[in-house]
Amino acid sequence: xxxxxxxxxxxxxxxxxxxxxxxxxxxxxxxxxxxxxxxxxxxxxxxxxxxxxxxxxxxxxxxxxxxxxxxxxxxxxxxxxxxxxxxxxxxxxxxxxxxxxxxxxxxxxxxxxxxxxxxxxxxxxxxxxxxxxxxxxxxxxxxxxxxxxxxxxxxxxxxxxxxxxxxxxxxxxxxxxxxxxxxxxxxxxxxxxxxxxxxxxxxxxxxxxxxxxxxxxxxxxxxxxxxxx
Numbered sequence: 001x002x003x004x005x006x007x008x009x010x011x012x013x014x015x016x017x018x019x020x021x022x023x024x025x026x027x028x029x030x031x032x033x034x035x036x037x038x039x040x041x042x043x044x045x046x047x048x049x050x051x052x053x054x055x056x057x058x059x060x061x062x063x064x065x066x067x068x069x070x071x072x073x074x075x076x077x078x079x080x081x082x083x084x085x086x087x088x089x090x091x092x093x094x095x096x097x098x099x100x101x102x103x104x105x106x107x108x109x110x111x112x113x114x115x116x117x118x119x120x121x122x123x124x125x126x127x128x129x130x131x132x133x134x135x136x137x138x139x140x141x142x143x144x145x146x147x148x149x150x151x152x153x154x155x156x157x158x159x160x161x162x163x164x165x166x167x168x169x170x171x172x173x174x175x176x177x178x179x180x181x182x183x184x185x186x187x188x189x190x191x192x193x194x195x196x197x198x199x200x201x202x203x204x205x206x207x208x209x210x211x212x213x214x215x216x217x218x219x220x221x222x223x224x225x226x227x228x229x
Contacts, residue, residue, distance in 0.1 A: 032163050033171045041155040042169075047107060051154055055115040056129060057147045060139070062111045063089070064166040067102040068173040068191050070095060071166055075139045077128040082112060100191075 034042070045051045046061045053061065063074055072094040081091050082104065090101040112128070120130065127138040134140075144166065152164050174191060 032168065033175050034157075034168050038155075038157045039172050039176075041157050042151060045151055045155045053150070053154070055111070055119040056132070057150065059108070059111040059115045060129060060144070060147055061151050061166075062108045064169045065172075066105050066108050068170040069100075069102065070170065071141075071144060073100075074129075074166075075141075075144070078126045079128055080126070081128065082109075084109070 043065065045053070046058060046065055049058075051058075060074065063069060063077075064071075067089060069089070069091070070093065073091050076094065077089070077091060082089055084104075087104040087109065088101045089104050090099060092099050115129075121135045123130065123135050125136050125138075129139050131137045131140050131143045148164060148166050152158055158164055170191065
């Protein structure tokens with residue numbers, strides 16, 4: 001219709017016609033997720049103290065896997081963001097500028113503590129994690145990319161093809177919570193979304209929820225003969 005409007009001298013005619021259509025200016029993207037098998041493999045690597053990860057790499061990976069924090073927020077975590085008494089990690093999100101507080105699970109807290117007492121160098125930096133060999137510099141994107149690929153490699157996940165990234169861990173949390181029938185507003189709050197509508201993107205990729213929408217056709221058997229044999 002936009003193309004045809006060039007042939008009309010009265011532009012309002014085409015505009016009026018277009019208004020009758022449910023027109024969308026963009027296509028919704030498909031949210032990529034980890035399969036349950038991939039998720040299990042990655043978790044085993046992260047919790048295994050013999051998996052050839054450094055203390056920092058393990059702690060960073062576990063934070064991503066169990067908290068769903070965005071990469072930009074993990075990069076800027078400080079020592080004071082970890083509240084050992086309340087067992088939480090709190091940060092002002094870079095994307096939304098809103099505060100978010102996530103539970104500090106024992107497996108994550110233990111990994112952070114091990115890193116702090118056995119691997120983190122003595123420095124005046126307040127950053128929780130530091131880039132190796134650059135002890136006064138917070139985590140860089142390049143270093144996190146390296147850590148992420150190492151975790152996927154050790155887990156033997158997506159070796160040939162498929163998207164990798166810590167952001168898939170965030171998607172994974174949303175999917176698992178949805179499948180456990182956790183209210184979307186709670187999931188949204190846990191992930192630091194501005195609106196619970198942000199969680200709706202995951203509804204189309206959780207197999208459990210899609211099965212609930214499927215229609216039962218047992219009462220309507222197919223006549224195979226019409227398709228030929």
